[in-house]
Amino acid sequence: MTWRRRPLSGRELGIVFALLVLVAVTTAVNPAFLGAQGLHDLFLNASILTLLAVGQTLLVITRNIDLSVGSTMGLTAFLSGQIYVADHDTPVIAVLVAGIAMGAVCGAVNGALVAAAKVPALVVTLGTLYVFRGLDYGWASLTGTRQVNADQMSGQFLAFGSGSVLGVPRLTLIAIVVLVAVNYVLRTMRSGRELYAIGSNPHAARLAGIPAGKRILAVFVVSGALVGLAGVLHAAYFGTINASVGSGEELAVVAAVVVGGVAIFGGSGTAMGAALGALLLTTITGALPILGVPALWQRAVDGAALLLSISLDRAVMARLASRLRRERNARHG
Amino acid sequence: MAEAERAPRPLLELCHITKSFQAVQALRGVSLALPAGEVHALAGENGAGKSTVVRIIGGEHQPDSGVIVLRGEPVRLSSPLQARRHGIAVIHQEPVQFPDLSAAENVFMGRQPLRAGRRIDREAMNRRAAELFERLGVPLDPTRPTRGLSIADQQIIEIAKALSGKADVIVMDEPTAALSAVEAERLFTVARGLAGQGAALLFISHRLEEVYALCDRVTVLRDGALVTSASTGEIDRDTLVRRMVGRAVDHLFPEREPGSGPEALVVRGLNRAGAFHDVSFTVRSGEIVGLAGLVGSGRSELARAIFGVDGRDSGTVMVNGVLLPAANPRGAIDRGLALVPEDRREQGLVPELSIERNASLARLGAVSRHGIVSRSSERATARRWGERLRMTVGRFTDAAATLSGGNQQKLVLGKWLATEPSVLIVDEPTRGIDIAAKVEVHSELSRLAAEGLAVLLISSELPEVLGMADRVLVMHEGRITADLPRERATEETVMRAATGTVDAA
Ligand SMILES: Nc1ncnc2c1ncn2[C@@H]1O[C@H](COP(=O)(O)OP(=O)(O)OP(=O)(O)O)[C@@H](O)[C@H]1O
Numbered sequence A: 001m002t003w004r005r006r007p008l009s010g011r012e013l014g015i016v017f018a019l020l021v022l023v024a025v026t027t028a029v030n031p032a033f034l035g036a037q038g039l040h041d042l043f044l045n046a047s048i049l050t051l052l053a054v055g056q057t058l059l060v061i062t063r064n065i066d067l068s069v070g071s072t073m074g075l076t077a078f079l080s081g082q083i084y085v086a087d088h089d090t091p092v093i094a095v096l097v098a099g100i101a102m103g104a105v106c107g108a109v110n111g112a113l114v115a116a117a118k119v120p121a122l123v124v125t126l127g128t129l130y131v132f133r134g135l136d137y138g139w140a141s142l143t144g145t146r147q148v149n150a151d152q153m154s155g156q157f158l159a160f161g162s163g164s165v166l167g168v169p170r171l172t173l174i175a176i177v178v179l180v181a182v183n184y185v186l187r188t189m190r191s192g193r194e195l196y197a198i199g200s201n202p203h204a205a206r207l208a209g210i211p212a213g214k215r216i217l218a219v220f221v222v223s224g225a226l227v228g229l230a231g232v233l234h235a236a237y238f239g240t241i242n243a244s245v246g247s248g249e250e251l252a253v254v255a256a257v258v259v260g261g262v263a264i265f266g267g268s269g270t271a272m273g274a275a276l277g278a279l280l281l282t283t284i285t286g287a288l289p290i291l292g293v294p295a296l297w298q299r300a301v302d303g304a305a306l307l308l309s310i311s312l313d314r315a316v317m318a319r320l321a322s323r324l325r326r327e328r329n330a331r332h333g
Numbered sequence B: 001m002a003e004a005e006r007a008p009r010p011l012l013e014l015c016h017i018t019k020s021f022q023a024v025q026a027l028r029g030v031s032l033a034l035p036a037g038e039v040h041a042l043a044g045e046n047g048a049g050k051s052t053v054v055r056i057i058g059g060e061h062q063p064d065s066g067v068i069v070l071r072g073e074p075v076r077l078s079s080p081l082q083a084r085r086h087g088i089a090v091i092h093q094e095p096v097q098f099p100d101l102s103a104a105e106n107v108f109m110g111r112q113p114l115r116a117g118r119r120i121d122r123e124a125m126n127r128r129a130a131e132l133f134e135r136l137g138v139p140l141d142p143t144r145p146t147r148g149l150s151i152a153d154q155q156i157i158e159i160a161k162a163l164s165g166k167a168d169v170i171v172m173d174e175p176t177a178a179l180s181a182v183e184a185e186r187l188f189t190v191a192r193g194l195a196g197q198g199a200a201l202l203f204i205s206h207r208l209e210e211v212y213a214l215c216d217r218v219t220v221l222r223d224g225a226l227v228t229s230a231s232t233g234e235i236d237r238d239t240l241v242r243r244m245v246g247r248a249v250d251h252l253f254p255e256r257e258p259g260s261g262p263e264a265l266v267v268r269g270l271n272r273a274g275a276f277h278d279v280s281f282t283v284r285s286g287e288i289v290g291l292a293g294l295v296g297s298g299r300s301e302l303a304r305a306i307f308g309v310d311g312r313d314s315g316t317v318m319v320n321g322v323l324l325p326a327a328n329p330r331g332a333i334d335r336g337l338a339l340v341p342e343d344r345r346e347q348g349l350v351p352e353l354s355i356e357r358n359a360s361l362a363r364l365g366a367v368s369r370h371g372i373v374s375r376s377s378e379r380a381t382a383r384r385w386g387e388r389l390r391m392t393v394g395r396f397t398d399a400a401a402t403l404s405g406g407n408q409q410k411l412v413l414g415k416w417l418a419t420e421p422s423v424l425i426v427d428e429p430t431r432g433i434d435i436a437a438k439v440e441v442h443s444e445l446s447r448l449a450a451e452g453l454a455v456l457l458i459s460s461e462l463p464e465v466l467g468m469a470d471r472v473l474v475m476h477e478g479r480i481t482a483d484l485p486r487e488r489a490t491e492e493t494v495m496r497a498a499t500g501t502v503d504a505a
């Protein structure tokens, strides 16, 4: 046995397997599930969650977390709508830049509080979850725009959200590009490996000369930017926005990350795993009505998946530890 | 004076460094010069301030006053990163690892070799890590995560870290504490090589033979103040000890009749794949049996399996004629077995809790055989043991993390000794403990044995095993290769069995 990396870890293979089983069962019940439209919708929905989960992975690897994802996404989605209310002909790229920038600013606020004020991310982002949402609602009532509808947005923007390139939804392509980039950085760049080091043992990271504060702030900004991107894409895809977009999304995001094998106490996990986790949770959500379970149960399922994964992680970790001990000795025996 | 003139200009100089932590004055005006090409020893009792010097050189702490001069220039070392950029490498007393990352990544974190496009060159990294491990004589797999490694292996990684950079000031805080003589000798070879190439080394150890074997000069600290600095050729061992402790210490091992009571611990045919094979031995009540062997020979694993922290594949363990259930430490404790584990920091301390709290943790109650032990009496015992082992403690209400490395060891050791078991397994009981306290530990173990305690003493320090044990078991690659009565146990017979040179059993 060697410890060299394989393309997919055991955990990731497990998720792929679960996905296959789920898809097979659901398709057996209703063949339309795997139809072109079904797949298209599935991937579109998974794409937005993937963007959020990939950003969250960066944070969780460093032993941080962002509970304000849903609110940040709501804020940036609402921003997209507001931009079109103000100027119907804004180019798509400008909206994208504005959304990403706003997300980054939200991330920077979180990151600054965590890194500089040394308050745990759990507490900081629980606070900003409500602050950002409050701003969102406040903005809505101040401008009197309860809801922005598709007809108020530019056709270009809506086409951007629902378009495809060579049959692959554009949102999915964007998610894949982001996933590949983040995966690359995490695997092969020093800065990426340093994130694992920070999460694995903060004290050792300091001794190794890693500028943890700077890295954590950067990760909050990047992750915020990705959330901002997701918010804009959400607006472009759904075409209807109000101030409550993304409420409660933090549960699905954290669940996807944890299901994907990213250790909640930091130090291990991959963006690929988190993306697979997002795909699995989205598929479950899509499969529930077909299997006769009311969609109301979605939150409960997300929560259960989260708990199940954490228990699984514990068991796996215990076994890994004893196997590592054994292998160390096998060399001598 | 003549010597000072001959000596080249020091690479690193500390001038009148003081440092205090709240009420504790850890360093009082310490000056130290490390010339290129020299290995300098820093000696002193637990809590004397050695690690504080190390942390100041390593940029972890900033001195309250005093100047650090590097290559003739005053510098401010405001962070570990700064220190590293100035060519300073530190081997920490407590190895710090990234348990999720590979051994090679642990060694090279922040300095991984790069390929085109600033990508990490994993192959080069693994190869270089493997070379370093090879040079240190412990061929770890560079690609395995470091979770679950023994203290000795962690120590090797810590050393490899310091050697991997291009440092020319290398500070080693008790690098050999977890190593046996063989690995330590390898390290010395490497250290001498570095000094030969013009590096300046600072070396800390409580084993004075190592100080004499490796170092050119020795500086003694007591209570944070510099007591003496002399060339090792000019100061003899007894003087050195007197300077450290403030009095003479008799380091004769206590005389004791070999134990001959009933068989208290009987181990038969114990197996665990990959760890140890077919291990059988007995320890009589009143007997001290030493267990010697090289790093990785499976001694700690055996101890853990006997106690039940780890499982076992086959074999039986009996304590006072009663079979122990496998993998059930609680059951073992209830039947009078105690294990002072190798990794006392990980398995014996809660660093955030106060010293007092640590000494009276619930475990102590669980270990008591009569079921009822009051908190206050636990605390009193722990304090008594603290005094016996000469623990230097500011306030018992401070967090255990603020204790010096050796004092943390004493805290845990005292806590376990106070539980009064009938069979005691101690894994490296004097690691990191200063000379005077070592003598205390030895005489305590001997006193307890004389009162009928059966002791299995695991130690990498050969003189300790030879001096304390009535009988010496030697392990090599998971097997017991020798069972030597006191008369036949010599450095040579033990080392031969430990290295597998000859089957002496
Ligand atoms: N962070 C801290 N807070 C409070 N006190 C501290 C701290 N670090 C060290 N001390 C105290 O400073 C003194 C010197 O500690 P230091 O670790 O330098 O000792 P040492 O010589 O390395 O001992 P040992 O041989 O046991 O490793 C001790 O009394 C210790 O309790």
Ligand SMILES: [Mg+2]
Binding pocket: B050, B051, B052, B093, B173, B404, B405, B406
């Ligand atoms: Mg120390």
